[in-house]
Amino acid sequence: MEDRQAFGRELRRYVIGLVLALVLSGAAFALVAWAPLPPDGLLGAIAGLALLQVMAHFRFFLHIDLKQSHRDDLQLILFTGLIIGLMVAGSLWIIFNQNQRMM
């Protein structure tokens, strides 16, 4: 009995994840297909949708949440995010600045 409930709960998680991901992906593609905003705004919207979808993947497919037992690995992901942020933002800042000064 308990097993079937747990199974049902987890299955629901996967289904919610799938639906969310489809909706968020579809929205992003639709935005580009019908372009209701200027390109800069669109890029921001797409970035936001991507971030939300990544969070949905982590939450519903990979079971990462704020539960105490999962916190260590949330820390690992956040630390990785920090390092990636530093490396990518720093690199883009440097390269774009150099490009600007070359033109």
Add this chain to the structure above:
Amino acid sequence: MGIEASVSPWLGKLSLSALPTDSVVAMGAALIAVLGALGTAGYITWKGKWHYLWREWFTSVDHKRIGIMYVVLALVMLARAVIEALVMRLQQADAVNQSGFISAEHFGQLFSTHGSIMIFFMAMPFLTGIINYVMPLQIGARDVSFPALNSISLALTAAGAALVMISLILAPFSTGGWSGYAPFTELSFSPGVGVDYWIWAVTLGSIGSTLTGINLAVTLYKQRAPGMDLMRLPLFCWTALCTSILMIFAMPALTVATALLALDRYLGMHFFTNDGGGNMMLYANLFWLFGHPEVYIVVLPSFGVFSELFSTFSAKQLYGYTSLVVATLTIAVLSFTVWLHHFFTMGQSAHINAVFGIATMLIGIPTGVKIYDWIFTMFRGQVRFPTPLLWGLAFLVTFVIGGLTGILLAIPPVDFLVHNTTFLVAHFHNMLIPGTLFGMIAAYQFWFPKAFGFRLEERWGKLAFGCWVLGFYLAFMPLYVLGLEGMPRRSAQVFDPSFRPWLLVAAGGAVLITLGLAALVLQLAVSIRHRDRNRVPVGDPWDGRSLEWACSAPPPKYNFARIPQVDARDAFWAMKQSGTAYVPPPRYDAIALPQSSAIGPVLGGLGLAAAFGLVWHIWWMAGLGVLGSIGAVIAWTFVPRPERTLSAEQVARTEARWHAAIAEATPASRDAEHATSNRGLAQVGA
């Protein structure tokens, strides 16, 4: 070192003209490499030890064996790189307004192999070996989390080193420096195989290091003995943890930089080329995203070693443990924020330069905290001065000098004046030699008795120390002066006669350093000869404080018969004080240990084949190597991982031998540390 005109399907670009016949020095080096390899192989054959070596060492997944092999690899490569440095110093002292005895091309290879070997095949293996040996013992574990992966990492690193050694015989190696800057390393400026040697050797090593980083981090998180909370870890383990985190996050940048360079060279793409939309500054950015954390990877373990040394040889708890931990973590994170200081002059705005310059200065603060903590550890301690601590003292003074020049260099306008001069060369050697090498040599001296069961001779150790320290100052202080006077780095010739006296002094320093290395070798030879009178079977020759001293020397295969329960920092010291250090447990249990595996040597061999094939465009060999490696790993996953169980009786017998040695030994006071009466049992409360 001719340029190939013919390419065959069987041998690719390889032909007899790869032999460096145009230079006597190069042929000499090739000969030494060949004779060295043949001589070693011949000696092993003569002694009939191949089977033993394969069974007990090459296929071993024991962290202690793997650690020792890493250190052996590092010491061999250190010898080559020191000799290369000596040759370069002699060339520069000679070639003042004349051509010297080394061509510019050859000089280019020398500084490239010197740097690449020192970083990737000396420093990395050395620190990996020391951490591998010591850390599991210090946390009260039986091994690392992934023993077979450990063996694979070693094999890949050795394969990379082998590739660099092969480049002595089948020349040339890259002339692009250890950093391999594009566009010089692109096909248009470096059409030969040299840069490809560099790319694939570094790639093999970096895969090994990434896997090691994962292995060590998981071990530190998951294999600690009960009661060993993070804040009870020895400082050496904290630095090992931060080092492994840096390895995990920094290595990918190197992988990307070298892989994209390879794509440019092999497939004609345009990442870093002069034309076709390439951006050569992108290479420097990617490389130093790796390169800066890398220098902290090679420095942090030494900081950990020094922490152990200062507290052990002051017979005192480390001063400011928490501040040392916080400083180490801060250094680890900040090391990802400063990489631009390696290319202040590359064309970005003064604003960006300023931001990274300030970040660079900030990183000096936690380092300074550590220096003070070490000094205060010694203050009011009962300090004694065996060889390992001498290295620590030399480090304290010398590293601070180097750090000060680093703060100078962190100021972009200053850097613009001395960038790419010998001032920079002096600075980074002033960091790396005391910061990395002194620490590693000290670690070797400190933990050698634990690993091999007998002490090293102090006299030769002190002689080696004197040669190295004096040699270092003579070799590098002149370079600061020369840099300020405008001498560029990596120069095969100089044209200002006023440089010559300084270059002669520097060459003298290089000679002294070489003698210092020879003294270390002699120390080892003499110590082996006198090993019977210097045995320390009980395992605690230095009156140590952490758990690695709580077992015999050499340790049993399983490290600890019973995993210790840890109640305090300096766990072994606490056990000695409370009298529980050598109390045998009421009963012994059977212990399961992972069996040896051939997967390491197999992947090492296949990796070497793949790399060699890629270098010389021998496509069938490259393909075989890559596909073979994938196949070998898949096949290996189908083989159940064998374990060997040591019965409780076997464990009891081994432990009984140790306890008999304890009973026979008289406790040695700290003053009698170097006497032959020191059997590894320390006097408590002395």
Add this chain to the structure above:
Amino acid sequence: MSGRIHPGINLRAGDQQPTTEGVMFGFWVFMMSDAVLFALLFAVYASLSGNTAGGPEAGQVFKLVPAALETGTLLLSSSTFGLASLAMKYRQSMAWLQGMLAVTLVLGMIFLGLEIHDFMDMARQGAVPQVSGFLSAFFALVPTHFLHVAFGCVWIVVMMLQLRVFGLTHTTRTRLLRLGLFWHFLDIVWVMLFSFVFLRGLL
């Protein structure tokens, strides 16, 4: 040592062993280093995406429909792998587990096929990596993801074989967990890919 069960370990309590945590944590760490690798390839792409050297530009070579199909296929394959994970955890039949793995494999291969078709299309247009920095960067990023997915497909085949040979042991369970982690991670990278390469290129 902790009694925490961490995210990648989607096992029932009875199936876990002392080594499980270390094994799963190690694989998470490896995935994080792979994430850094991909992030840097993205940074390279962003740096070079304007360097078209007179050759084809993003708007000329990217197409919305194939990208959407690839997105849907990969997303679906993530879900079918999720179903496989559930089958493994809740002890449904081996046939169900193998079946879901097979479906995931087929979807993965469809994804690969669609991408190959895209690459060939681009080649026909003359949009090859040797033309410009932009195309080099594109062909470094997208095929790296392609190779990861291809490797994942090989891994699925290997696991299907191992399940036949060894059945559901602790080892095969943790290998399937790691494969699952890998597969979901690839979908996450794809989200970033289609957003910041294809969609951005078509703006």
